[in-house]
Amino acid sequence: MIKFKKIPHTFAIVFFIILFSAILTWIIPPGKYTAGKQVINGKEQTIMVFRYDHSLPEEDRSTLGSGGEKQTWQVFAALFKGFVKQSNIIIFIIMIGGAFWIMNQSRAIDVGILAFLQFTRRLERFSLIKKIGINNIVMVLIMLMFSLFGAIFGMSEETIAFVIILVPLAIRMGYDSIIGVCLVYVAAHIGFAGAVLNPFTIGIAQGLAEIPLFSGIEYRVFCWVVINIVGFAFILHYARKVKKNPELSPVFTEDAYWREKGESDIEHIEYYTPKAAWFVFVAIQLVLTIFAFIYPVSTLNIGNSSVTFSIIPITAVLFAVGGVITLRRSVHFFILHILAFTILYLIVGVMGYGWYVMEIATLFMAMGIASGLAMSHSADRIARLFLEGAKDILGAAVIVGLAGGIIVIFDDGGVIDTILYKLSRSMSDFGEIASIGIMYLIQTVINIVIPSGSAKAAITMPIMTPFSDLIGISRQATVMAFQFGDGFTNMITPTSGVLIGVLGVARVPYEKWVKWVLPMLLTLIVLGFLLLIPTVTMKLNGF
Numbered sequence: 001m002i003k004f005k006k007i008p009h010t011f012a013i014v015f016f017i018i019l020f021s022a023i024l025t026w027i028i029p030p031g032k033y034t035a036g037k038q039v040i041n042g043k044e045q046t047i048m049v050f051r052y053d054h055s056l057p058e059e060d061r062s063t064l065g066s067g068g069e070k071q072t073w074q075v076f077a078a079l080f081k082g083f084v085k086q087s088n089i090i091i092f093i094i095m096i097g098g099a100f101w102i103m104n105q106s107r108a109i110d111v112g113i114l115a116f117l118q119f120t121r122r123l124e125r126f127s128l129i130k131k132i133g134i135n136n137i138v139m140v141l142i143m144l145m146f147s148l149f150g151a152i153f154g155m156s157e158e159t160i161a162f163v164i165i166l167v168p169l170a171i172r173m174g175y176d177s178i179i180g181v182c183l184v185y186v187a188a189h190i191g192f193a194g195a196v197l198n199p200f201t202i203g204i205a206q207g208l209a210e211i212p213l214f215s216g217i218e219y220r221v222f223c224w225v226v227i228n229i230v231g232f233a234f235i236l237h238y239a240r241k242v243k244k245n246p247e248l249s250p251v252f253t254e255d256a257y258w259r260e261k262g263e264s265d266i267e268h269i270e271y272y273t274p275k276a277a278w279f280v281f282v283a284i285q286l287v288l289t290i291f292a293f294i295y296p297v298s299t300l301n302i303g304n305s306s307v308t309f310s311i312i313p314i315t316a317v318l319f320a321v322g323g324v325i326t327l328r329r330s331v332h333f334f335i336l337h338i339l340a341f342t343i344l345y346l347i348v349g350v351m352g353y354g355w356y357v358m359e360i361a362t363l364f365m366a367m368g369i370a371s372g373l374a375m376s377h378s379a380d381r382i383a384r385l386f387l388e389g390a391k392d393i394l395g396a397a398v399i400v401g402l403a404g405g406i407i408v409i410f411d412d413g414g415v416i417d418t419i420l421y422k423l424s425r426s427m428s429d430f431g432e433i434a435s436i437g438i439m440y441l442i443q444t445v446i447n448i449v450i451p452s453g454s455a456k457a458a459i460t461m462p463i464m465t466p467f468s469d470l471i472g473i474s475r476q477a478t479v480m481a482f483q484f485g486d487g488f489t490n491m492i493t494p495t496s497g498v499l500i501g502v503l504g505v506a507r508v509p510y511e512k513w514v515k516w517v518l519p520m521l522l523t524l525i526v527l528g529f530l531l532l533i534p535t536v537t538m539k540l541n542g543f
Helices: 010-027 074-085 085-105 108-123 127-132 134-153 159-172 177-192 198-209 217-244 254-261 276-294 311-327 332-354 359-375 380-392 394-415 418-427 432-449 453-471 475-491 497-506 510-537
Strands: 032-038 045-051 296-304 305-309
Touching: 010 074, 010 394, 010 510, 032 418, 045 085, 045 418, 074 085, 074 276, 074 394, 085 108, 085 159, 085 359, 085 394, 085 497, 108 332, 127 134, 134 159, 134 177, 134 217, 134 305, 134 332, 134 453, 159 254, 159 497, 177 217, 177 475, 177 497, 177 510, 198 453, 198 475, 217 254, 217 305, 217 475, 217 510, 254 432, 254 510, 276 311, 276 332, 276 359, 296 332, 305 394, 311 332, 332 359, 332 418, 359 380, 380 394, 394 432, 394 497, 418 432, 432 475, 475 510
Parallel strands: none
Antiparallel strands: 032 045, 296 305
16 A cells, blocks of 8 residues: 655646546546437427437547547646646736736835735724724625625636735735635635626526526525625634634645745835836826727626726726825835736726736736836846746646646546536436436536536536426526536636646645635535525525
8 A cells, every 4th residue: 555655746636637537538438419409398499419429420529539539648648738728827827927026026015015904903993893803804805805706707717816916915914825815716716606697607507598697696696695604704714713823724834935025124115216117107107098098988797787987088097196196105106006907907808898818917917017117127127027936936837737637638538528428317316406406416526527617508508408397497496506516616626727826826735725625615515505405495586
């Protein structure tokens, strides 16, 4: 029997999972779902028909990756293909890491954290706030904001950029990097699981189920509130324990990196404003003014609703006013001002113009360069700082590529549809509660292999929807089972490039994260099942 003296490195763990996935391709026969037509209640609807590889036409068989091959030497090719598959997130992480390294060298984020903590301490003179705990209020407000982002527009990849800010904040508040990850990543995915208006999951799933978009919103809002209460309570309980005794943190050793970065002469930073910062301000203001004329009005999409107003001209004016005020204080506050508007434009870009990782990475790259120029750094120094940041975060980028190899093995082995087919057949001859529970279990298990909510909706909903009609479960309940199954396991699946990227940036080992998050994850999964029961036992609006 092989005994490990210590837990294997995260890279090794991911490679072992790739090997296990390859073994499954020798055990599970390849198959594929193909679209078909069937008349249900007098209406022709699209259904998905499963056939094993040997019974598929040649043209369909070729779409099974490498023809549904059993994976052997392809394990090593999967490592290469994984990097290609996850290249957008890998590049995103490197660009974000380099940009923030440039900003970090200005000490602006340190100054911002110090100012924020000083402000919160002043609030403690109010008895009610002191009794509740200012840190608890701050953490809840931050988590609530990211939960809303997850519930409304499906924030996921964007959380990587915010982790770089919130992990140091959590450390300075007396917590650990796990709390920093919870403030943004876990909060966003709690919101993602309790999605209210997320067009990438709820929108697609309801469209495929052929029910009105964002119908049943009343019960989903209730579920979102309940899930948030339970999730936040778990996080706050852990935060209080770590605050009392930091050595109880499973990442106490790893957090030495963040503590050393925080234990600097921040109290003695020289506040000044070089002339270069004023030139940067003028240049940025000129660009924003031009964009204000190009985009005088913008339409921000919130679920199935939208609001149109002059957001870009308004932000251009606000940047001008705030820029002058912050520059009169110091260049550090001006750089924080740039950061704040970078985040604001990120939200506008995602909700109004369909931005994804390329546009967001470009935005943060511009922020990093502007920060370096405002500090009067030369082009050579900015380039060196960027490379230092890219080197510092390279481990996170590499692990994302390795994790992508898991999905490649399953795709090339052609076993994902077979797994789904076997699981769906298990729902026969069960009652409504058991059936909705099995649907939920199937979606939860499949999410470990297919972390993309949109892709999973496209594969599973055409299968689950007709089946729900046959057993008398509403299509809305089937969408809810997909929604919960798609959300919670994002916090643990090794195939999620976002999770692996977040943990890499925060320097939290995957194995320690799994051990920590598992109790909360199991609690939320059970809670999800309990929230599904009313969808088949009660008359709810939209169900």
